[in-house]
Structures are given as C-alpha cells and as structure tokens.
Amino acid sequence: MPTFAWLSTYVRGAFMKNVPCEASDQLDPDEYLVTRNDAQGIITYVNGRWYPATGYAPSDLIGAATKMLYHADMPSQVGSDVWATLARGRTWSGLQKLRRKDGSAFWALAIVTPDLRNGTVAGYISVRTRADPAQVAVAETAFAQWKSGKRIRYRMRNGEIVRRRRILRSALDMMPALNSARADAIDTIRLMSGGDLSRRISNDRERSNRKPLIESLDVMRKGFVRAVRDMRASTLATRSAASEIASATVNLSHRATQQSASLEQAAVAIEQLDRSVQSIIDGTTQAHGKTQSAAALAAQGVSAAQQAGRTMSATAERATRIAGISSMIESIAFQTSILALNASVEAARAGIEGRGFAVVAAEVRALSQRSSTAARDIRGLVDDTVAQIEAGAGQVLTNEKTIEQLAEAIIGLEKVVASIAGATHQQGIAISEVSRNISDLSGAVAHTAAMVGQAATAAEALLDQSNALDVSMAAFRLSETDR
Structure with a gap:
C-alpha cells in the first residue's frame, strides 16, 4: 500500500x-x-x-x-x-x-x-x-x-x-453472468485473433455485473482499431512519402548525372583554356625576351649614333683646319707670285745678265699661281665637305633622337610585355586551380550521384515494404464506423 x-x-x-x-x-x-x-x-x-x-x-x-x-x-x-x-x-x-x-x-x-x-x-x-x-x-x-x-x-x-442494498444480490447473480461473459470474451478474442475487429462488444445494464471484463475487452478492441487505423494512415503516408522520395531521388540522380557531365565538359574546356594560357605564357615570355634584346640593341644604336655624331664633329673640325691651311697656302702662293713678278722686273733691268733669273722668276710665278688655284680648289672641296659633314651631323643628331625615342618606346613595351607576362602567369595559376577544383567537384558530384542512386534504391525498397505492410494490414477487418 x-x-x-x-x-x-x-x-x-x-x-x-x-x-x-x-x-x-x-x-x-x-x-x-x-x-x-x-x-x-x-x-x-x-x-x-x-x-x-x-x-x-x-x-x-x-x-x-x-x-x-x-x-x-x-x-x-x-x-x-x-x-x-x-x-x-x-x-x-x-x-x-x-x-x-x-x-x-x-x-x-x-x-x-x-x-x-x-x-x-x-x-x-x-x-x-x-x-x-x-x-x-x-x-x-x-x-x-x-x-x-x-x-x-x-x-x-x-x-x-x-x-448499497443491491450489493448482496449482485454477488448472488454473479456466477451466471460470469459464465456468459466468459463465452462472449472467448468469441471476441477468437475473432480478434483472426484479425476481425469489427464486432462491437455490448455493455448493457443487464450485463453490468461483468462490466470490468467487457469494458476491458472493448477498450482492447478499440485500442487495436485505433492502432490499425493509425498504422494504415502511417502506411499510406509512408508509401506516399516513399513514392515522392523515389521520384525525387530519380530526378535528382538524373540531374546529378547531367551536372556531372556538364562538369566534365567544363573540365575539358578548362584544360584546353589552361593549355592556351600556357601557350600565351610561353609567347609572352619569348616576347619579353625579344623586347629586352630590342631594348639592348636600341641602347647600342643610341650609343653608336652618339659616337657617329662625335666622329663627324671631329671630322668637321679637321676639315675646317684643312680649309684654314688651304687659305694660308693660297696667301703664300699670292705673295710668291708678287715676289716672282718683282724678280722679273729686276731681271729685266739687269739686262742680259738677268735673263736666266727672269726665266726662274717666271717659273716661280707660274708655280705660285697653280698653287693658289689648287689651294682655292682644296678650300672649295673642304667647304663642301664641311657643309656635308654639318648636314650629316644634323641628320645623325636627328637619328640619335629618333633612336632614343625608339629605345624609350621599346623599354616601355618591354615593361608592358613583362606586366602581361606576369598577369598571364597568375592567370595560368588561377586557371590551373580552377581546373583542379572542377575536377574535384566533378568527382564529388559523381559520388553524390552514386549516393543518390543508392537512396533511390532504398526509397524503392521502402515503397515495396510499405506496400507489403499495406497488404499485411488488409488482413484486419474493421467495421464501417471504425474506418
């Protein structure tokens, strides 16, 4: 207690x-x-x-x-x-x-x-x-x-x-009622053991003395009825859910397969792009090397042009000195001609004794005149040469500036090519990483597709089990009101 x-x-x-x-x-x-x-x-x-x-x-x-x-x-x-x-x-x-x-x-x-x-x-x-x-x-x-x-x-x-006054009488009437209750209980239990839950158990006033047994059996029957109804509802819901899951997993498997194929195509495209980028990287590397060589040649060209300018300046200076020397020679020839003329005059005054001297003076004068002419020709040639040298020096200076600009452009191009080469290299690394990620993702999707296939198989098995359970539940018979 x-x-x-x-x-x-x-x-x-x-x-x-x-x-x-x-x-x-x-x-x-x-x-x-x-x-x-x-x-x-x-x-x-x-x-x-x-x-x-x-x-x-x-x-x-x-x-x-x-x-x-x-x-x-x-x-x-x-x-x-x-x-x-x-x-x-x-x-x-x-x-x-x-x-x-x-x-x-x-x-x-x-x-x-x-x-x-x-x-x-x-x-x-x-x-x-x-x-x-x-x-x-x-x-x-x-x-x-x-x-x-x-x-x-x-x-x-x-x-x-x-x-209170009916207690004794209830005790006296109990035995026949219990025998009847026992028979009813046996019939009810036999029906229930065969799956027939449709029989309702009467509990009228005449049978009140067997009330606990009858009520217990009726509650048990109602519990079985409710359990069967709930199990049928659960089976129906499970079958519907299993059917939906099976349909969804089949659809998901189809989509996963399509996605796997798309990823494989994307992986192939990325690999082709990776190879193209590698080719571009190789090309930009070669272009970078060539632009560096061109920049070095341009620098050498600038140096050579500067050297040519200096050489032509020195040549012009020497030509100018030659022109000065030619002028000096022309002046000496002019003075020699005057001296020869004076000598001829003095030889004429001397008479017969001065004839030989006069001949020599004439020859000297002729030589001085030819020397003067040659000096003038040399000066003219030197002047022309100096003019041409000055023109060439100007052209060399122009070429030098052009080569310097070209060198600057080549250096700028070399920097751009170097930048492009670096960016292309980084892009190649990124594309390679994307290619690896897509490959990994493709493998994961393929694994997911396989798991979805297993889930679809499990869903189909669950659907089969639900159908089998529904067939088993059909063995229980309920009344129209219990359904």
Whole structure:
C-alpha cells in the first residue's frame, strides 16, 4: 500500500482544487485518450487524440500533473476507490468527470492500470473512452450525493457505482453472468485473433455485473482499431512519402548525372583554356625576351649614333683646319707670285745678265699661281665637305633622337610585355586551380550521384515494404464506423 500512498493525496488534491465547469459533454463513440504517468504523477506520454478531443496539445500535458485534467465535481470517493483497487494490483475501471482546456466538462470511462516494470510500480496507464449515458446519469446522482455528504445511497467498488442494498444480490447473480461473459470474451478474442475487429462488444445494464471484463475487452478492441487505423494512415503516408522520395531521388540522380557531365565538359574546356594560357605564357615570355634584346640593341644604336655624331664633329673640325691651311697656302702662293713678278722686273733691268733669273722668276710665278688655284680648289672641296659633314651631323643628331625615342618606346613595351607576362602567369595559376577544383567537384558530384542512386534504391525498397505492410494490414477487418 505505501507504493500508492502518493496517489491518494494526489487524487484528493486534484478533486479539491479545480474550478467547476458549466457544460457537460461526451467523447466520440470510437474516441479513446491515453496517458502514461510516472511514479510522481507527472504525465510522460499522451496520444495524439487529446488535442482534437480536449484542446490540450501534447506540450500542454507532458510534464504536467494529472490533476489538471480532473473536474472539481469529482468526489473523493472516486480517488479512494482508485487507490484501493490499484493497491491490490488490479485494474480500476469507472467513470470520471474531466475538463477540457476551455473549461468545459466531459464524461469518460477510464481504465487505470498499474505500470509494472521489473515487478515495481513505475506509475500507471490510463485509457479513457466514451461513457455510457445511462451510467453517466447514475454517476451524476452518486457524485452529487458524495459531494454533499447527505443521504448517501451509493458506494463505489472497483469503479462500479452500486446501491448499497443491491450489493448482496449482485454477488448472488454473479456466477451466471460470469459464465456468459466468459463465452462472449472467448468469441471476441477468437475473432480478434483472426484479425476481425469489427464486432462491437455490448455493455448493457443487464450485463453490468461483468462490466470490468467487457469494458476491458472493448477498450482492447478499440485500442487495436485505433492502432490499425493509425498504422494504415502511417502506411499510406509512408508509401506516399516513399513514392515522392523515389521520384525525387530519380530526378535528382538524373540531374546529378547531367551536372556531372556538364562538369566534365567544363573540365575539358578548362584544360584546353589552361593549355592556351600556357601557350600565351610561353609567347609572352619569348616576347619579353625579344623586347629586352630590342631594348639592348636600341641602347647600342643610341650609343653608336652618339659616337657617329662625335666622329663627324671631329671630322668637321679637321676639315675646317684643312680649309684654314688651304687659305694660308693660297696667301703664300699670292705673295710668291708678287715676289716672282718683282724678280722679273729686276731681271729685266739687269739686262742680259738677268735673263736666266727672269726665266726662274717666271717659273716661280707660274708655280705660285697653280698653287693658289689648287689651294682655292682644296678650300672649295673642304667647304663642301664641311657643309656635308654639318648636314650629316644634323641628320645623325636627328637619328640619335629618333633612336632614343625608339629605345624609350621599346623599354616601355618591354615593361608592358613583362606586366602581361606576369598577369598571364597568375592567370595560368588561377586557371590551373580552377581546373583542379572542377575536377574535384566533378568527382564529388559523381559520388553524390552514386549516393543518390543508392537512396533511390532504398526509397524503392521502402515503397515495396510499405506496400507489403499495406497488404499485411488488409488482413484486419474493421467495421464501417471504425474506418
């Protein structure tokens, strides 16, 4: 009994602290609500029917105390009977008045079973279904008497509400009813073992003395019905999801294959581009080398032009000196001619003795005249040469400036080519990296395509299993209302 001591206090607190509700209602005929509590009375599990039936979402109930579900009109006699029945290790079955989240009340037939684990009570499991209207009418009267404490004509035994004077008669009538209940239970179990869940179990007033057995079987049948319905719904959803997954994976596999082919084409194109860039790099490297050579030749040309300019300047200077010497020779020849003329005059004055001298003077004069003519010719040639040298020096200077400009242009071109070569080299490195990345990505996509193919195979297997499960579930027969 100490194992269930917490339940008595817990139930009494639940019945005393709730706020009364105004409305009364019933569950649907085939509805059932399941809760599981731990040893401290905390809800650890609720099935999915609580929300549509009561407005409580699973998050509202899990982790909460069960007392939040009970209505204030529940008397303490119900809790005492629940405790006494569970303390004997038996299942309690009776009516409870519960409250919805909006405050409205509803009646339910509750079956509370101890949750035994390794021989120890870990809590209890409660299954609540629709209550019989006739039993609800009796419970309304009994609950009111128990709450008021006056003229108590009813008592509760194992969840069943009976008049005090009928207890003895119920005991005398129990044996025939139990035999009938046993036969009905055997028939029901045989049908259920064959997968036929369509037979509803009657629980009329004449059979109230076999109520726990009948109600337990009916709750079990309803549980099987709900499980079959849920499994069919889950199978249908699984089959639909598996079909969608199979279709999606096939489509994804096709797209992955296309993407892999596209990546392979891109990899080939990148490889071709890489080879082209490498060719460009080689060409720019050669162009860079040639521009460096051209820049060196241009520098040599500038130096040679400068040297030619200096040489022509020196030649012009020498020609000018030659012209000066020619002028001096011409002056000497002119003076010699005058001296020869004077000598001829003096020889004429001397007479016969001066004839020989006169002949010599004439020859000297003739030589001086020819020397003067030759000097004038040389000076003319020198002047022409100097003029040509000066013109050539000007042209050399012009050529020197042109060569210098050409050298500067070649040097600038060499820098541009060097920059292009560096950029092309970096581009080649980047393209090579892109090529490697595309190759890796192509391998990853191919691996993904293979995995998608495996997923498609698994989805098809899941679809086959869903179909097989659906065929297996078809072995269970439900009534039209249960479907």
